[in-house]
Amino acid sequence: MNAEIIAVGTELLLGQIANTNGQYLSKQLMGHGVNIYKHTVVGDNLPRIRQAIRLAATDNDIVILTGGLGPTEDDVTRNALAEEYGLNLVYDQQALDKVEAFFQSRNQSVSDANRRQALHTEGAHVFQNSVGLACGMAYKHTDTWFFLLPGPPHEMKTMVEKEVSPFLDAMNESRDFLLSRVLKFYGIGESALEARVHDLITQQTNPTIAPLAGQDEVTLRLTVKTADPTDASKKLDELEGAVCERCGSFLYGYNEDTLFSSALDYLRSKGWTLAVAESLSGGLLGASFTDVPGASDVYVGGAITYSNEAKEKQLHVKTATLAQHGAVSEACAEEMAEGARSEYRTDIGISLTGVAGPDTQEGHPPGTVYIGIAYPDKTYVYKRRLRGDRASIRRRAVKEACACMLEVGDER
Amino acid sequence: MNAEIIAVGTELLLGQIANTNGQYLSKQLMGHGVNIYKHTVVGDNLPRIRQAIRLAATDNDIVILTGGLGPTEDDVTRNALAEEYGLNLVYDQQALDKVEAFFQSRNQSVSDANRRQALHTEGAHVFQNSVGLACGMAYKHTDTWFFLLPGPPHEMKTMVEKEVSPFLDAMNESRDFLLSRVLKFYGIGESALEARVHDLITQQTNPTIAPLAGQDEVTLRLTVKTADPTDASKKLDELEGAVCERCGSFLYGYNEDTLFSSALDYLRSKGWTLAVAESLSGGLLGASFTDVPGASDVYVGGAITYSNEAKEKQLHVKTATLAQHGAVSEACAEEMAEGARSEYRTDIGISLTGVAGPDTQEGHPPGTVYIGIAYPDKTYVYKRRLRGDRASIRRRAVKEACACMLEVGDER
Incomplete structure (x- = not known):
């Protein structure tokens, strides 16, 4: 089965947001044995949505449209499908009840605009929206199935998980x-x-x-x-x-592994705990580790020491070290990593100090980064010259710190 | 002038990455007075790229293709344009020199596959690639300008900035x-x-x-x-x-302001410094502040205290507070914020403690968050019930902390 995904929304054409719905739906459909041959983005414009529907229908078994199901005047995806094939729009009672209950609970009257979110083309299978008000639908015209799904990613994903995936499974029994x-x-x-x-x-x-x-x-x-x-x-x-x-x-x-989940898995397998000491990354290393569910059995915490004073007070970096070598130095990275280990009483300490930019610091260009990996018996320090803008340097620095930690682990 | 953006790449249709090039180019073209009516994504497939070119040419003054200019066999965007309009492909000497110099500097021989990156359709205007090897081009066929740009976002953006924007300015003198x-x-x-x-x-x-x-x-x-x-x-x-x-x-x-840059601007206007104390956010609040260039005059650092032991040792949260109220509590948030202020010697301390999920903690459901804002004379604590998955709760928690800080500032 071949499919095209059409995202509807002028905000996409203006570049305000990326078409992440297309990305998500591609992954999901692939899991159902559906081949995606095209993504299309069109604005909130009825004739252009109709044209996109017409073109997609000639080539595909499935056409998925996201967006344009909301209450505002520029939400016209349902109307485009209805007009293209001469279909009537009717209310789904369950979806309508939800819209009315929503506004009643807020003591507000329900506008006709809001009721429109419960409309679908006659004869369609309706998908309920458990986290929003606009219902979705599946409708087969001649040989093509049209799926209309809400645009907000959270609503679209929840609907796909709860309603669309089972529907696709049911309609598609034998396939590669x-x-x-x-x-x-x-x-x-x-x-x-x-x-x-x-x-x-x-x-x-x-x-x-x-x-x-x-x-x-x-x-x-x-x-x-x-x-x-x-x-x-x-x-x-x-x-x-x-x-x-x-x-x-x-x-x-x-698949979904990240350097950080892999690093935590490695430390967990050794029964080790971890603390961080962050300067240029400002918390990003800790945030990356704690982005992984269940990080707390390995990751204890750490110090964000953006100022030199904080490096001295929180991590016991020596005043002489900072005076003699500066904060962007091997010596400082070493003392920071050791300070994190001792202060947070962990097996391993990782430190990051350097220059994120855009300005130079202590005479070092942006991208100069020192990474310290403190073990109980020894501290390893790596110097890196990373390229890119401020955000890239920070992102790369925390990945590089993670990779260095794994590398030391391999070598010991 | 009307334009369509065609992104070429099977990885986009498989959902491995989102079409961020489309987003970026939309913004850029809008600044040149060009209206974008469609985004299309097709795979690395010559007939399908040709079809996309053919369809786009009927409706648009400008068609921008990104991707498919690299050295591998599935990079066929140039060939698709050449075949569609019966054009010859020729080498650009400057681009070819760059490819050859690149491999010579690495003592590697240059393959024909790599040389292909210097090809363009005869008569085209060539865009040099200052951060990669594949050159881009602009070619006018009848009334439509075709722009071919590399797929890697960093290369594409650099080429647009340095070469494509001036070209668009030159070709489009009078416009709205x-x-x-x-x-x-x-x-x-x-x-x-x-x-x-x-x-x-x-x-x-x-x-x-x-x-x-x-x-x-x-x-x-x-x-x-x-x-x-x-x-x-x-x-x-x-x-x-x-x-x-x-x-x-x-x-x-x-425009590009974020809650965090606005919060830093506010504190800077008062001449105040800031420290953070993070539990469920694990460093994300610090990372969000230091994502803003020039944060260091306001933001000093902070403690990531994921474990209770770290909360006690680093932020002086009382053992009795943790025993009596737990880490997910108003009392803990209050002591954390005050601990950040005193330990990091700042004017303001912000703390975050709560449950990111997926599991409940101390009997509290995911999304339960306490935010502390410590001023020299008073500490304010807010409780929030945030919705969403782990990542959403963490993201919302740090934004909410920022908003609370601004709100307290307004009210004092």
């Missing part, structure tokens, strides 16, 4: 699955990685293997098409084995 | 500008905001006024179309004045 496994690499560039697996890329047809440069990282996507899930896993295992013979030392995780 | 101003609101929902400015939305045609629900925030985009920049600013000022009469108390900033 597309199963993907994403291998995640850090510390090797895209072209170097691709060169190492070039023979696999050219020889393989099923599974396929596709490199993708991510943010500071590279991934390889292995995708197998098959009707048999067991066979799929086996084929992916074999290909992964071949990949790892060529560049396994850079592999840190799979 | 579209000038936008974005007003940013926090603490009011989209529908409530829209209701307050409904009369303006329906009455205004130039400038227009458009609400957009962002992440936890709402914005109003005021857009004026005019040939005269001075007139544009004046019209936007007038409309902003009318908006602020209706909901100015929720306005916190403009």
